[in-house]
Amino acid sequence: MQMRPILSTLRRHKLTATLLTLQVAFTCAIVCNVAFMIASRVQRISVPTGMAEDKLAVIQSTSIEKGENQQAQHAADLAALRGLPGVQSAVAVSYSLPLDQSESSRGTCPSKQALDRAEQINSIEGSGCMQPTQYDGTPGLINTLGLRLVAGRDFRPDEYVSTGKPTVAIITRALAQHLYPDKQALGQSMYDGDNYIRIVGVVDRFLRPNLRKPGVDDDSMIWPQRPDGSSVLYVLRSAPKDRQRVLKAAAATLLKINPNRLIDPGRVQTYTQIRAKYFQRDITMISLLFASALGLLFVSALGITGLANFWVQQRRRTIGIRRAIGATRGNILRYFQTENFLIVSFGIVLGMLLAFALNLTLMKFYELPRLPLYYLPIGALVLWLLGQLAVLGPALRAAAVPPVIATRGV
Known part of the structure; x- marks a missing residue:
């Protein structure tokens, strides 16, 4: 029952929703490939020599x-x-x-x-x-x-x-x-x-x-x-x-x-020192890739949180009206979580296509292997979870808006 008003709201905020969708898409594409490169490097530095x-x-x-x-x-x-x-x-x-x-x-x-x-x-x-x-x-x-x-x-x-x-x-x-x-x-x-x-x-x-x-x-x-x-x-x-x-x-x-x-x-x-010296560049690269992936996820979380806070501030009177006509705090909380889920899902779908395109480029210029398909659902789960956690604070504040806000002119 909430899907129609959610979609209607998103159509009225096309630019903002589109920018957030693109941010999620690029994050999905980059993080999936970075995670694959990290896993490949970890597998490389973990290779056994056969010796004691x-x-x-x-x-x-x-x-x-x-x-x-x-x-x-x-x-x-x-x-x-x-x-x-x-x-x-x-x-x-x-x-x-x-x-x-x-x-x-x-x-x-x-x-x-x-x-x-x-x-x-x-x-x-x-x-x-x-x-x-x-x-x-x-x-x-x-x-x-x-x-x-x-x-x-x-x-x-x-x-x-x-x-x-x-x-x-x-x-x-x-x-x-x-x-x-x-x-x-x-x-x-x-x-x-x-x-x-x-x-x-x-x-x-x-x-x-x-x-x-x-x-x-x-x-x-x-x-x-x-x-x-x-x-x-x-x-x-x-x-x-x-x-x-x-x-x-x-x-x-x-x-x-x-x-x-x-x-x-x-x-x-x-021999432990010999091994560490050989893989020193790989270990450094893993650290850089891991830091870049975390930084990108953090920026995406900030974007989701900032947008949700902005929309909560804009809709305080609308939220108060809904509360006045019987909406519970759970209804308001689920509204914002569903809205975030839709935006992130659109971004993930586009991000999966971009992930394959980015992987093909890396395969051509850097001889990286083909991206395994199982990285995509894992990346999707991470972004869905990140989106829900990022929107949780603003959604809780929205759910706490009292019905009396409906009687004010703000």
Whole structure:
């Protein structure tokens, strides 16, 4: 019964109602897309590496002594590091760890025929070949990092090489599915253009040093190859509470064993710090997006509250007349809530269309994924709730207008 007078009132205030509708529409479009971008960033920074992150710490050591037997030095360093109180295990790797940015990758094919196809089309896309990250390290790497073997075994001592290429590898579950989607990867022989490499194990996850896209971020392989360069990354495993103490003692021990080395203070860090540094820009972006969304919702709430207060002030005599002829406070309260619901609903309908248009623009220029449909009803519920909360104060003041106002000339 209130719909006709509400619609009649809105037609008499077309400009004001239209402006508020547009404000709600733009808020809906922007907030839905911002919420999607925040969720995407949160998903990105929450990606698991497959390692026991809270137990790991790293030290990068670079020898400056010419003619030094690097592998003998690494062996002596590891022996000393493993003897430190609190160190559960220690290994050396050549390149980096997941999210550590320095990456080494190599084209790998499930067969020589797949490599021939890739060469014919001059691309690995559609050939069956992949370009996984290549990790190496000294014996004990799997256990030290906390990687979970889901098939096969760890490397045997006789499979580690100091020079040349290994003949076996351990790969991630994701890489196994990409290389051999229709059969068991364990026991298969990959081809890298020069040699066949037999798969002896499959780990659940082992993330890349640099994220690319969700479909290939877990494409990694581990070779049983001891580091032989002058620069090496020592990975220490300890209890989470012991990491800082272990790092300090390890740095001092390495310098005591061989002073002719450089230890970068910026590369003496826990893995938690490595992860935080990698995602620092994403965390900042999440904060900015969240603040902008809250600010936009706050401005919309102010607009709704301000308009409702203005209309209550204008309609005091009309409200008093309605109260005098029998309208209850509940009737007045529901009138303003219904009026606000209609305006916000019109804005939401238009906002959903704008949300899709904005998402298409972001997809074109910023490679953002398509906006999932479920963000729209969630955004609508948020704006409906916001609208009802924003109008509640003015509506309660309107409901409190006494009937005696009808007898006044104001």
